Amino acid sequence: MKRVLVVDDERPVVETIELMVRRDLSAEFSVVGEASSGREAVEKAQTLAPDIVLMDVWMPGISGLDAVREIRARGLACVFILVTAYERFDIAREAMELGVLDYLLKPVVRDKLAAALRAAAAFADRRFELERREIEHREREERLRSFVEEAFLRAVMSGDGSGFDPERYRAALGIPGTRAVVGAAAFRALPGSPDPRDEIRGLYGSFRQAVRYKTRALAGPLRSGFSAVLLPVSGMDSAEAEIEALRVGLTQALYSELKDGRIRFGFSPAAPLGEAPASWIAAYRECLGLGSADGFGPSNPAASAAARREDEKAFLESLVSGDPDRARWALERILESMRIAGEPSVSVRYRLIGLFAEACRNLEVRGFLGTGTAGRLLDLDGLRSAPGMEGLAEAARALFSAIAQAVGEAPRWSVPVARAAAYIREHFSRPISLESAAASIPLSPARLSRIFAEETGRTFSEFLTGVRIEKAKELLSEPGASVKLVSAACGYPDPNYFARLFKKETGYTPTSFASVSREGTDEKP
Structure with a gap:
């Protein structure tokens, strides 16, 4: 339904038009407002946003044509129909220049009003459709430009x-x-x-x-x-x-x-x-910060080697301290210095592999990576087999992203709790206790017990058992694993006690778990 604003300083004209619309054209049009002057018409058009404006030509103050001009200047998409008592060429010409669609002579006849309103509605619909298509065309052009721009900059990068x-x-x-x-x-x-x-x-x-x-x-x-x-x-x-x-x-x-x-x-x-x-x-x-294109980094080999060592140190420290972006920055500097040196030699490649291996070990020891996660990330075949410098750089970035994601998902414990967790991971195969862990920090056993449970959600003993059982599951998955040897390797000298505890924690006996793991079925917990 189209919204109509009626503008005329003669009250009978306004009432007649409103009556005809309400009685005969209410299914298609609705009179949403009326105005008796050009200035009021401008204000009503601004607030009511009509689709069609029936505009008288001669009114007090500014004329109907001046009102049309002002409404147009404000960017309102109205369709205008002039209502006038005179057929004058100069008015018709000015109206056409302003984009007025049609005009009605007073007194307004119902059939002509209906025809003019329907023509205005059809014009508004066509204009809306054209505007919609133009917007779609611009959006397609913008998407295409964005695609070309991205392809161009990717080629540059x-x-x-x-x-x-x-x-x-x-x-x-x-x-x-x-x-x-x-x-x-x-x-x-x-x-x-x-x-x-x-x-x-x-x-x-x-x-x-x-x-x-x-x-x-x-x-x-x-x-x-x-x-x-x-x-x-x-x-x-x-x-x-x-x-x-x-x-x-x-x-x-x-x-x-x-x-x-x-x-x-x-x-x-x-x-x-x-x-x-x-x-x-x-x-x-x-x-x-590696210099300009004509310098290609430090010319002094000793300075270059020192910078590389500083970057490696920053890489390791930043990962442990929870600043992966600083670590990524250091990695990019390392990769760029490698790229400058040409195709990576075997020694350079294995130095990068060693750097990642050390990073994973440090994170595992400090409790930021679980044993299984660290083991998965330490599968460094991607770095060993990556073709050329670009392939090696992409493999290094992918591995770093995986490490940073795993670290980001790990709980960020306080320093005493992280050290206690690291102590457990380092010494789980030995007879350890809350007292020995507290002494290594150092911290009183009572305080360590309290903050450890608060931050990890588990007691010290439960955490130790979890680490040992996870390691046992890893060892039992190996071909030829002996329950007795696995028990001893995980800090349980009594294999019978180990078997009872393992079943309590996993629902499997060590022997059945090893069998299921080796068969590769979905029954493994």
């Missing part, structure tokens, strides 16, 4: 200049000129963030919005905590000014994120668009 053809993208993206500045953006959640991955996605969203609405640059996809920004420049003379404008725009939009280090940028010098992949590497290196 690959760092591989072979086969890179910017002309494929220039026309679709409307890139002017043949030169560009490439920037790298790194995103890092603050330590203690409840959901670092979600925070990084939020930072990337703020970055992408700032690039899109505050600059004329292009923003790349989010990959391993990094993204790219590409700014076309007109020429060498204007490059510095355009780069400065980009920096200012990003700084204004992302001031707090840049100030606290959650977002960091690096930029390449202006270069031909065809060299964008190489420019990305330069910007990426600057973002990591």
